Amino acid sequence: MSPSISATAHPDDVAPELRDAFVRTVLALADDKLMIGHRNSDWTGLAPILEEDIAFSSLAQDEIAHAAALYEFVAPLTGSTADQIAFNRSPQAYHCADITVLPDEFDWATALSRQFLCAHYEVLMLERFATSSHEGLAALSRRQLAEQHVHTRHASDWVERLGPGTPEAHERMQSALNALAAPAVALFEPVDGQDDVVAAGLIGGDDFRTFETWATTIQGVLSRSNLSIKLPILDTTTVGGRRGTHTPVLAELLDEMCEVFRSDPDAAW
Amino acid sequence: MARMLSEPASFSGFDKRTTNNGQRPMSKTRQNLPHYTDDIPFEPLGDGNPYVIFTQLKDGAAYRLAGYLDATDHEMAIVLAKEHYGQDQPCTSIWAIPRTVVAGNSDEFPTSSDAGTMRAWQVFTQAVAGDQPVSSMTVEATCSADAVDAATSQIDGAEQLHRIWVVPADAIIATEPGEMIWRYTDQLYRMARGYSKSVREKWDAIRADRDITEYEKDDLKETF
Numbered sequence: 001m002s003p004s005i006s007a008t009a010h011p012d013d014v015a016p017e018l019r020d021a022f023v024r025t026v027l028a029l030a031d032d033k034l035m036i037g038h039r040n041s042d043w044t045g046l047a048p049i050l051e052e053d054i055a056f057s058s059l060a061q062d063e064i065a066h067a068a069a070l071y072e073f074v075a076p077l078t079g080s081t082a083d084q085i086a087f088n089r090s091p092q093a094y095h096c097a098d099i100t101v102l103p104d105e106f107d108w109a110t111a112l113s114r115q116f117l118c119a120h121y122e123v124l125m126l127e128r129f130a131t132s133s134h135e136g137l138a139a140l141s142r143r144q145l146a147e148q149h150v151h152t153r154h155a156s157d158w159v160e161r162l163g164p165g166t167p168e169a170h171e172r173m174q175s176a177l178n179a180l181a182a183p184a185v186a187l188f189e190p191v192d193g194q195d196d197v198v199a200a201g202l203i204g205g206d207d208f209r210t211f212e213t214w215a216t217t218i219q220g221v222l223s224r225s226n227l228s229i230k231l232p233i234l235d236t237t238t239v240g241g242r243r244g245t246h247t248p249v250l251a252e253l254l255d256e257m258c259e260v261f262r263s264d265p266d267a268a269w
Numbered sequence: 270m271a272r273m274l275s276e277p278a279s280f281s282g283f284d285k286r287t288t289n290n291g292q293r294p295m296s297k298t299r300q301n302l303p304h305y306t307d308d309i310p311f312e313p314l315g316d317g318n319p320y321v322i323f324t325q326l327k328d329g330a331a332y333r334l335a336g337y338l339d340a341t342d343h344e345m346a347i348v349l350a351k352e353h354y355g356q357d358q359p360c361t362s363i364w365a366i367p368r369t370v371v372a373g374n375s376d377e378f379p380t381s382s383d384a385g386t387m388r389a390w391q392v393f394t395q396a397v398a399g400d401q402p403v404s405s406m407t408v409e410a411t412c413s414a415d416a417v418d419a420a421t422s423q424i425d426g427a428e429q430l431h432r433i434w435v436v437p438a439d440a441i442i443a444t445e446p447g448e449m450i451w452r453y454t455d456q457l458y459r460m461a462r463g464y465s466k467s468v469r470e471k472w473d474a475i476r477a478d479r480d481i482t483e484y485e486k487d488d489l490k491e492t493f
Binding site: 049050051052054055058059062065069143144146147150153154157161 | 338339340341342349352353356450452453
């Protein structure tokens with residue numbers, strides 16, 4: 001059994017003027033993972049076939065575990081704890097992109113398309129985290145990458161089967177992708193100060209290259225699958241998830257997700 | 270495959286108005302779940318193909334029968350087997366085998382005497398009923414009946430075995446080396462030993478509490 005990997009940042013690891021932006025950068029990915037993990041876990045017992053029920057639940061659990069590890073990592077930089085960060089923030093303090101928050105209305109094509117678009121984005125972000133100058137974050141991200149590749153393969157495999165499937169399967173996948181194209185592009189909205197974090201080497205890569213790679217990858221899978229997606233230009237005047245401007249759905253989701261936590265915020269689990 | 274997924278049977282015959290049944294649902298999202306009003310259909314659904322899944326727990330060890338699953342094709346069989354059987358316990362490798370190619374000396378997997386080309390067959394043996402079939406040798410034969418015969422003649426005490434299965438070696442779909450990963454979070458609760466460990470700890474705590482109470486009773490008796 002592989003040993004658990006956990007990493008925590010020390011406040012001295014990051015220059016004071018970069019600390020908040022670094023925390024936001026990590027939280028953006030962690031919040032994405034928590035929200036999509038929460039949404040996907042709703043499918044437990046309801047996925048279209050038994051084996052997929054097991055697989056999708058397992059992957060949702062991974063997402064929440066990844067989020068938890070990233071919260072543990074940044075907690076010392078915020079003077080808070082992972083649980084408090086996960087469950088005790090106001091909606092404006094979450095940095096998730098709203099694609100991860102939207103209800104899927106129990107439409108399997110929507111759930112799967114979202115998982116496909118987000119999983120491929122998360123791989124690329126984890127790859128950038130994996131080349132962080134912060135050795136702890138890099139090691140943690142390398143370990144998460146191994147699991148994230150399982151997620152992308154799983155989602156791509158389903159897309160490749162449903163796209164060329166029956167006319168109904170194809171049509172439902174295509175309409176889910178049409179609806180998700182704009183929210184998916186909003187994954188690439190940077191958090192405030194992200195440029196400085198990148199310039200300091202605290203995460204590797206660059207934002208535009210990440211978008212290009214993501215777009216090429218998903219277009220490749222989709223065109224193999226008889227599907228397409230029209231990606232709009234990211235309009236940061238209308239998109240604000242990474243900066244705390246969310247759809248009201250996030251507050252509803254938090255009310256539900258945090259119900260148990262809020263009943264006793266200081267309980268030891 | 271796609272028919273099953275695009276028309277999920279669990280979503281037909283639902284009536285959204287009859288939710289909840291007066292019970293407190295587990296999740297607000299699930300309050301909007303449709304609720305069955307018709308009988309659940311009995312017919313098997315979908316066009317998945319059955320696969321037999323074997324797992325290997327240590328490099329070089331035999332593969333043991335883990336169970337069965339339905340999948341649309343070979344690649345999905347491996348993808349789904351990794352999540353289903355690969356997460357029960359750490360595995361080094363998984364084999365998925367189309368159920369239709371398994372043959373043996375039992376009614377559920379009949380052998381065939383139709384001779385084809387000479388090929389390698391992977392042999393699985395089950396010592397007694399209830400044991401897991403495990404991989405053993407490979408034999409060369411032109412049909413599954415001959416492969417079972419060849420295995421029977423080469424295995425010491427073959428007549429004592431409950432069952433012998435043979436599978437064309439080239440029909441085995443295997444994970445790539447290094448493909449199996451054990452999740453880095455604590456998955457112990459998924460395993461029977463993880464569960465019994467935590468239950469035992471709780472029982473020990475309860476017993477210890479009771480012993481202390483008994484001890485205190487005696488103690489008080491002596492004192493007063």
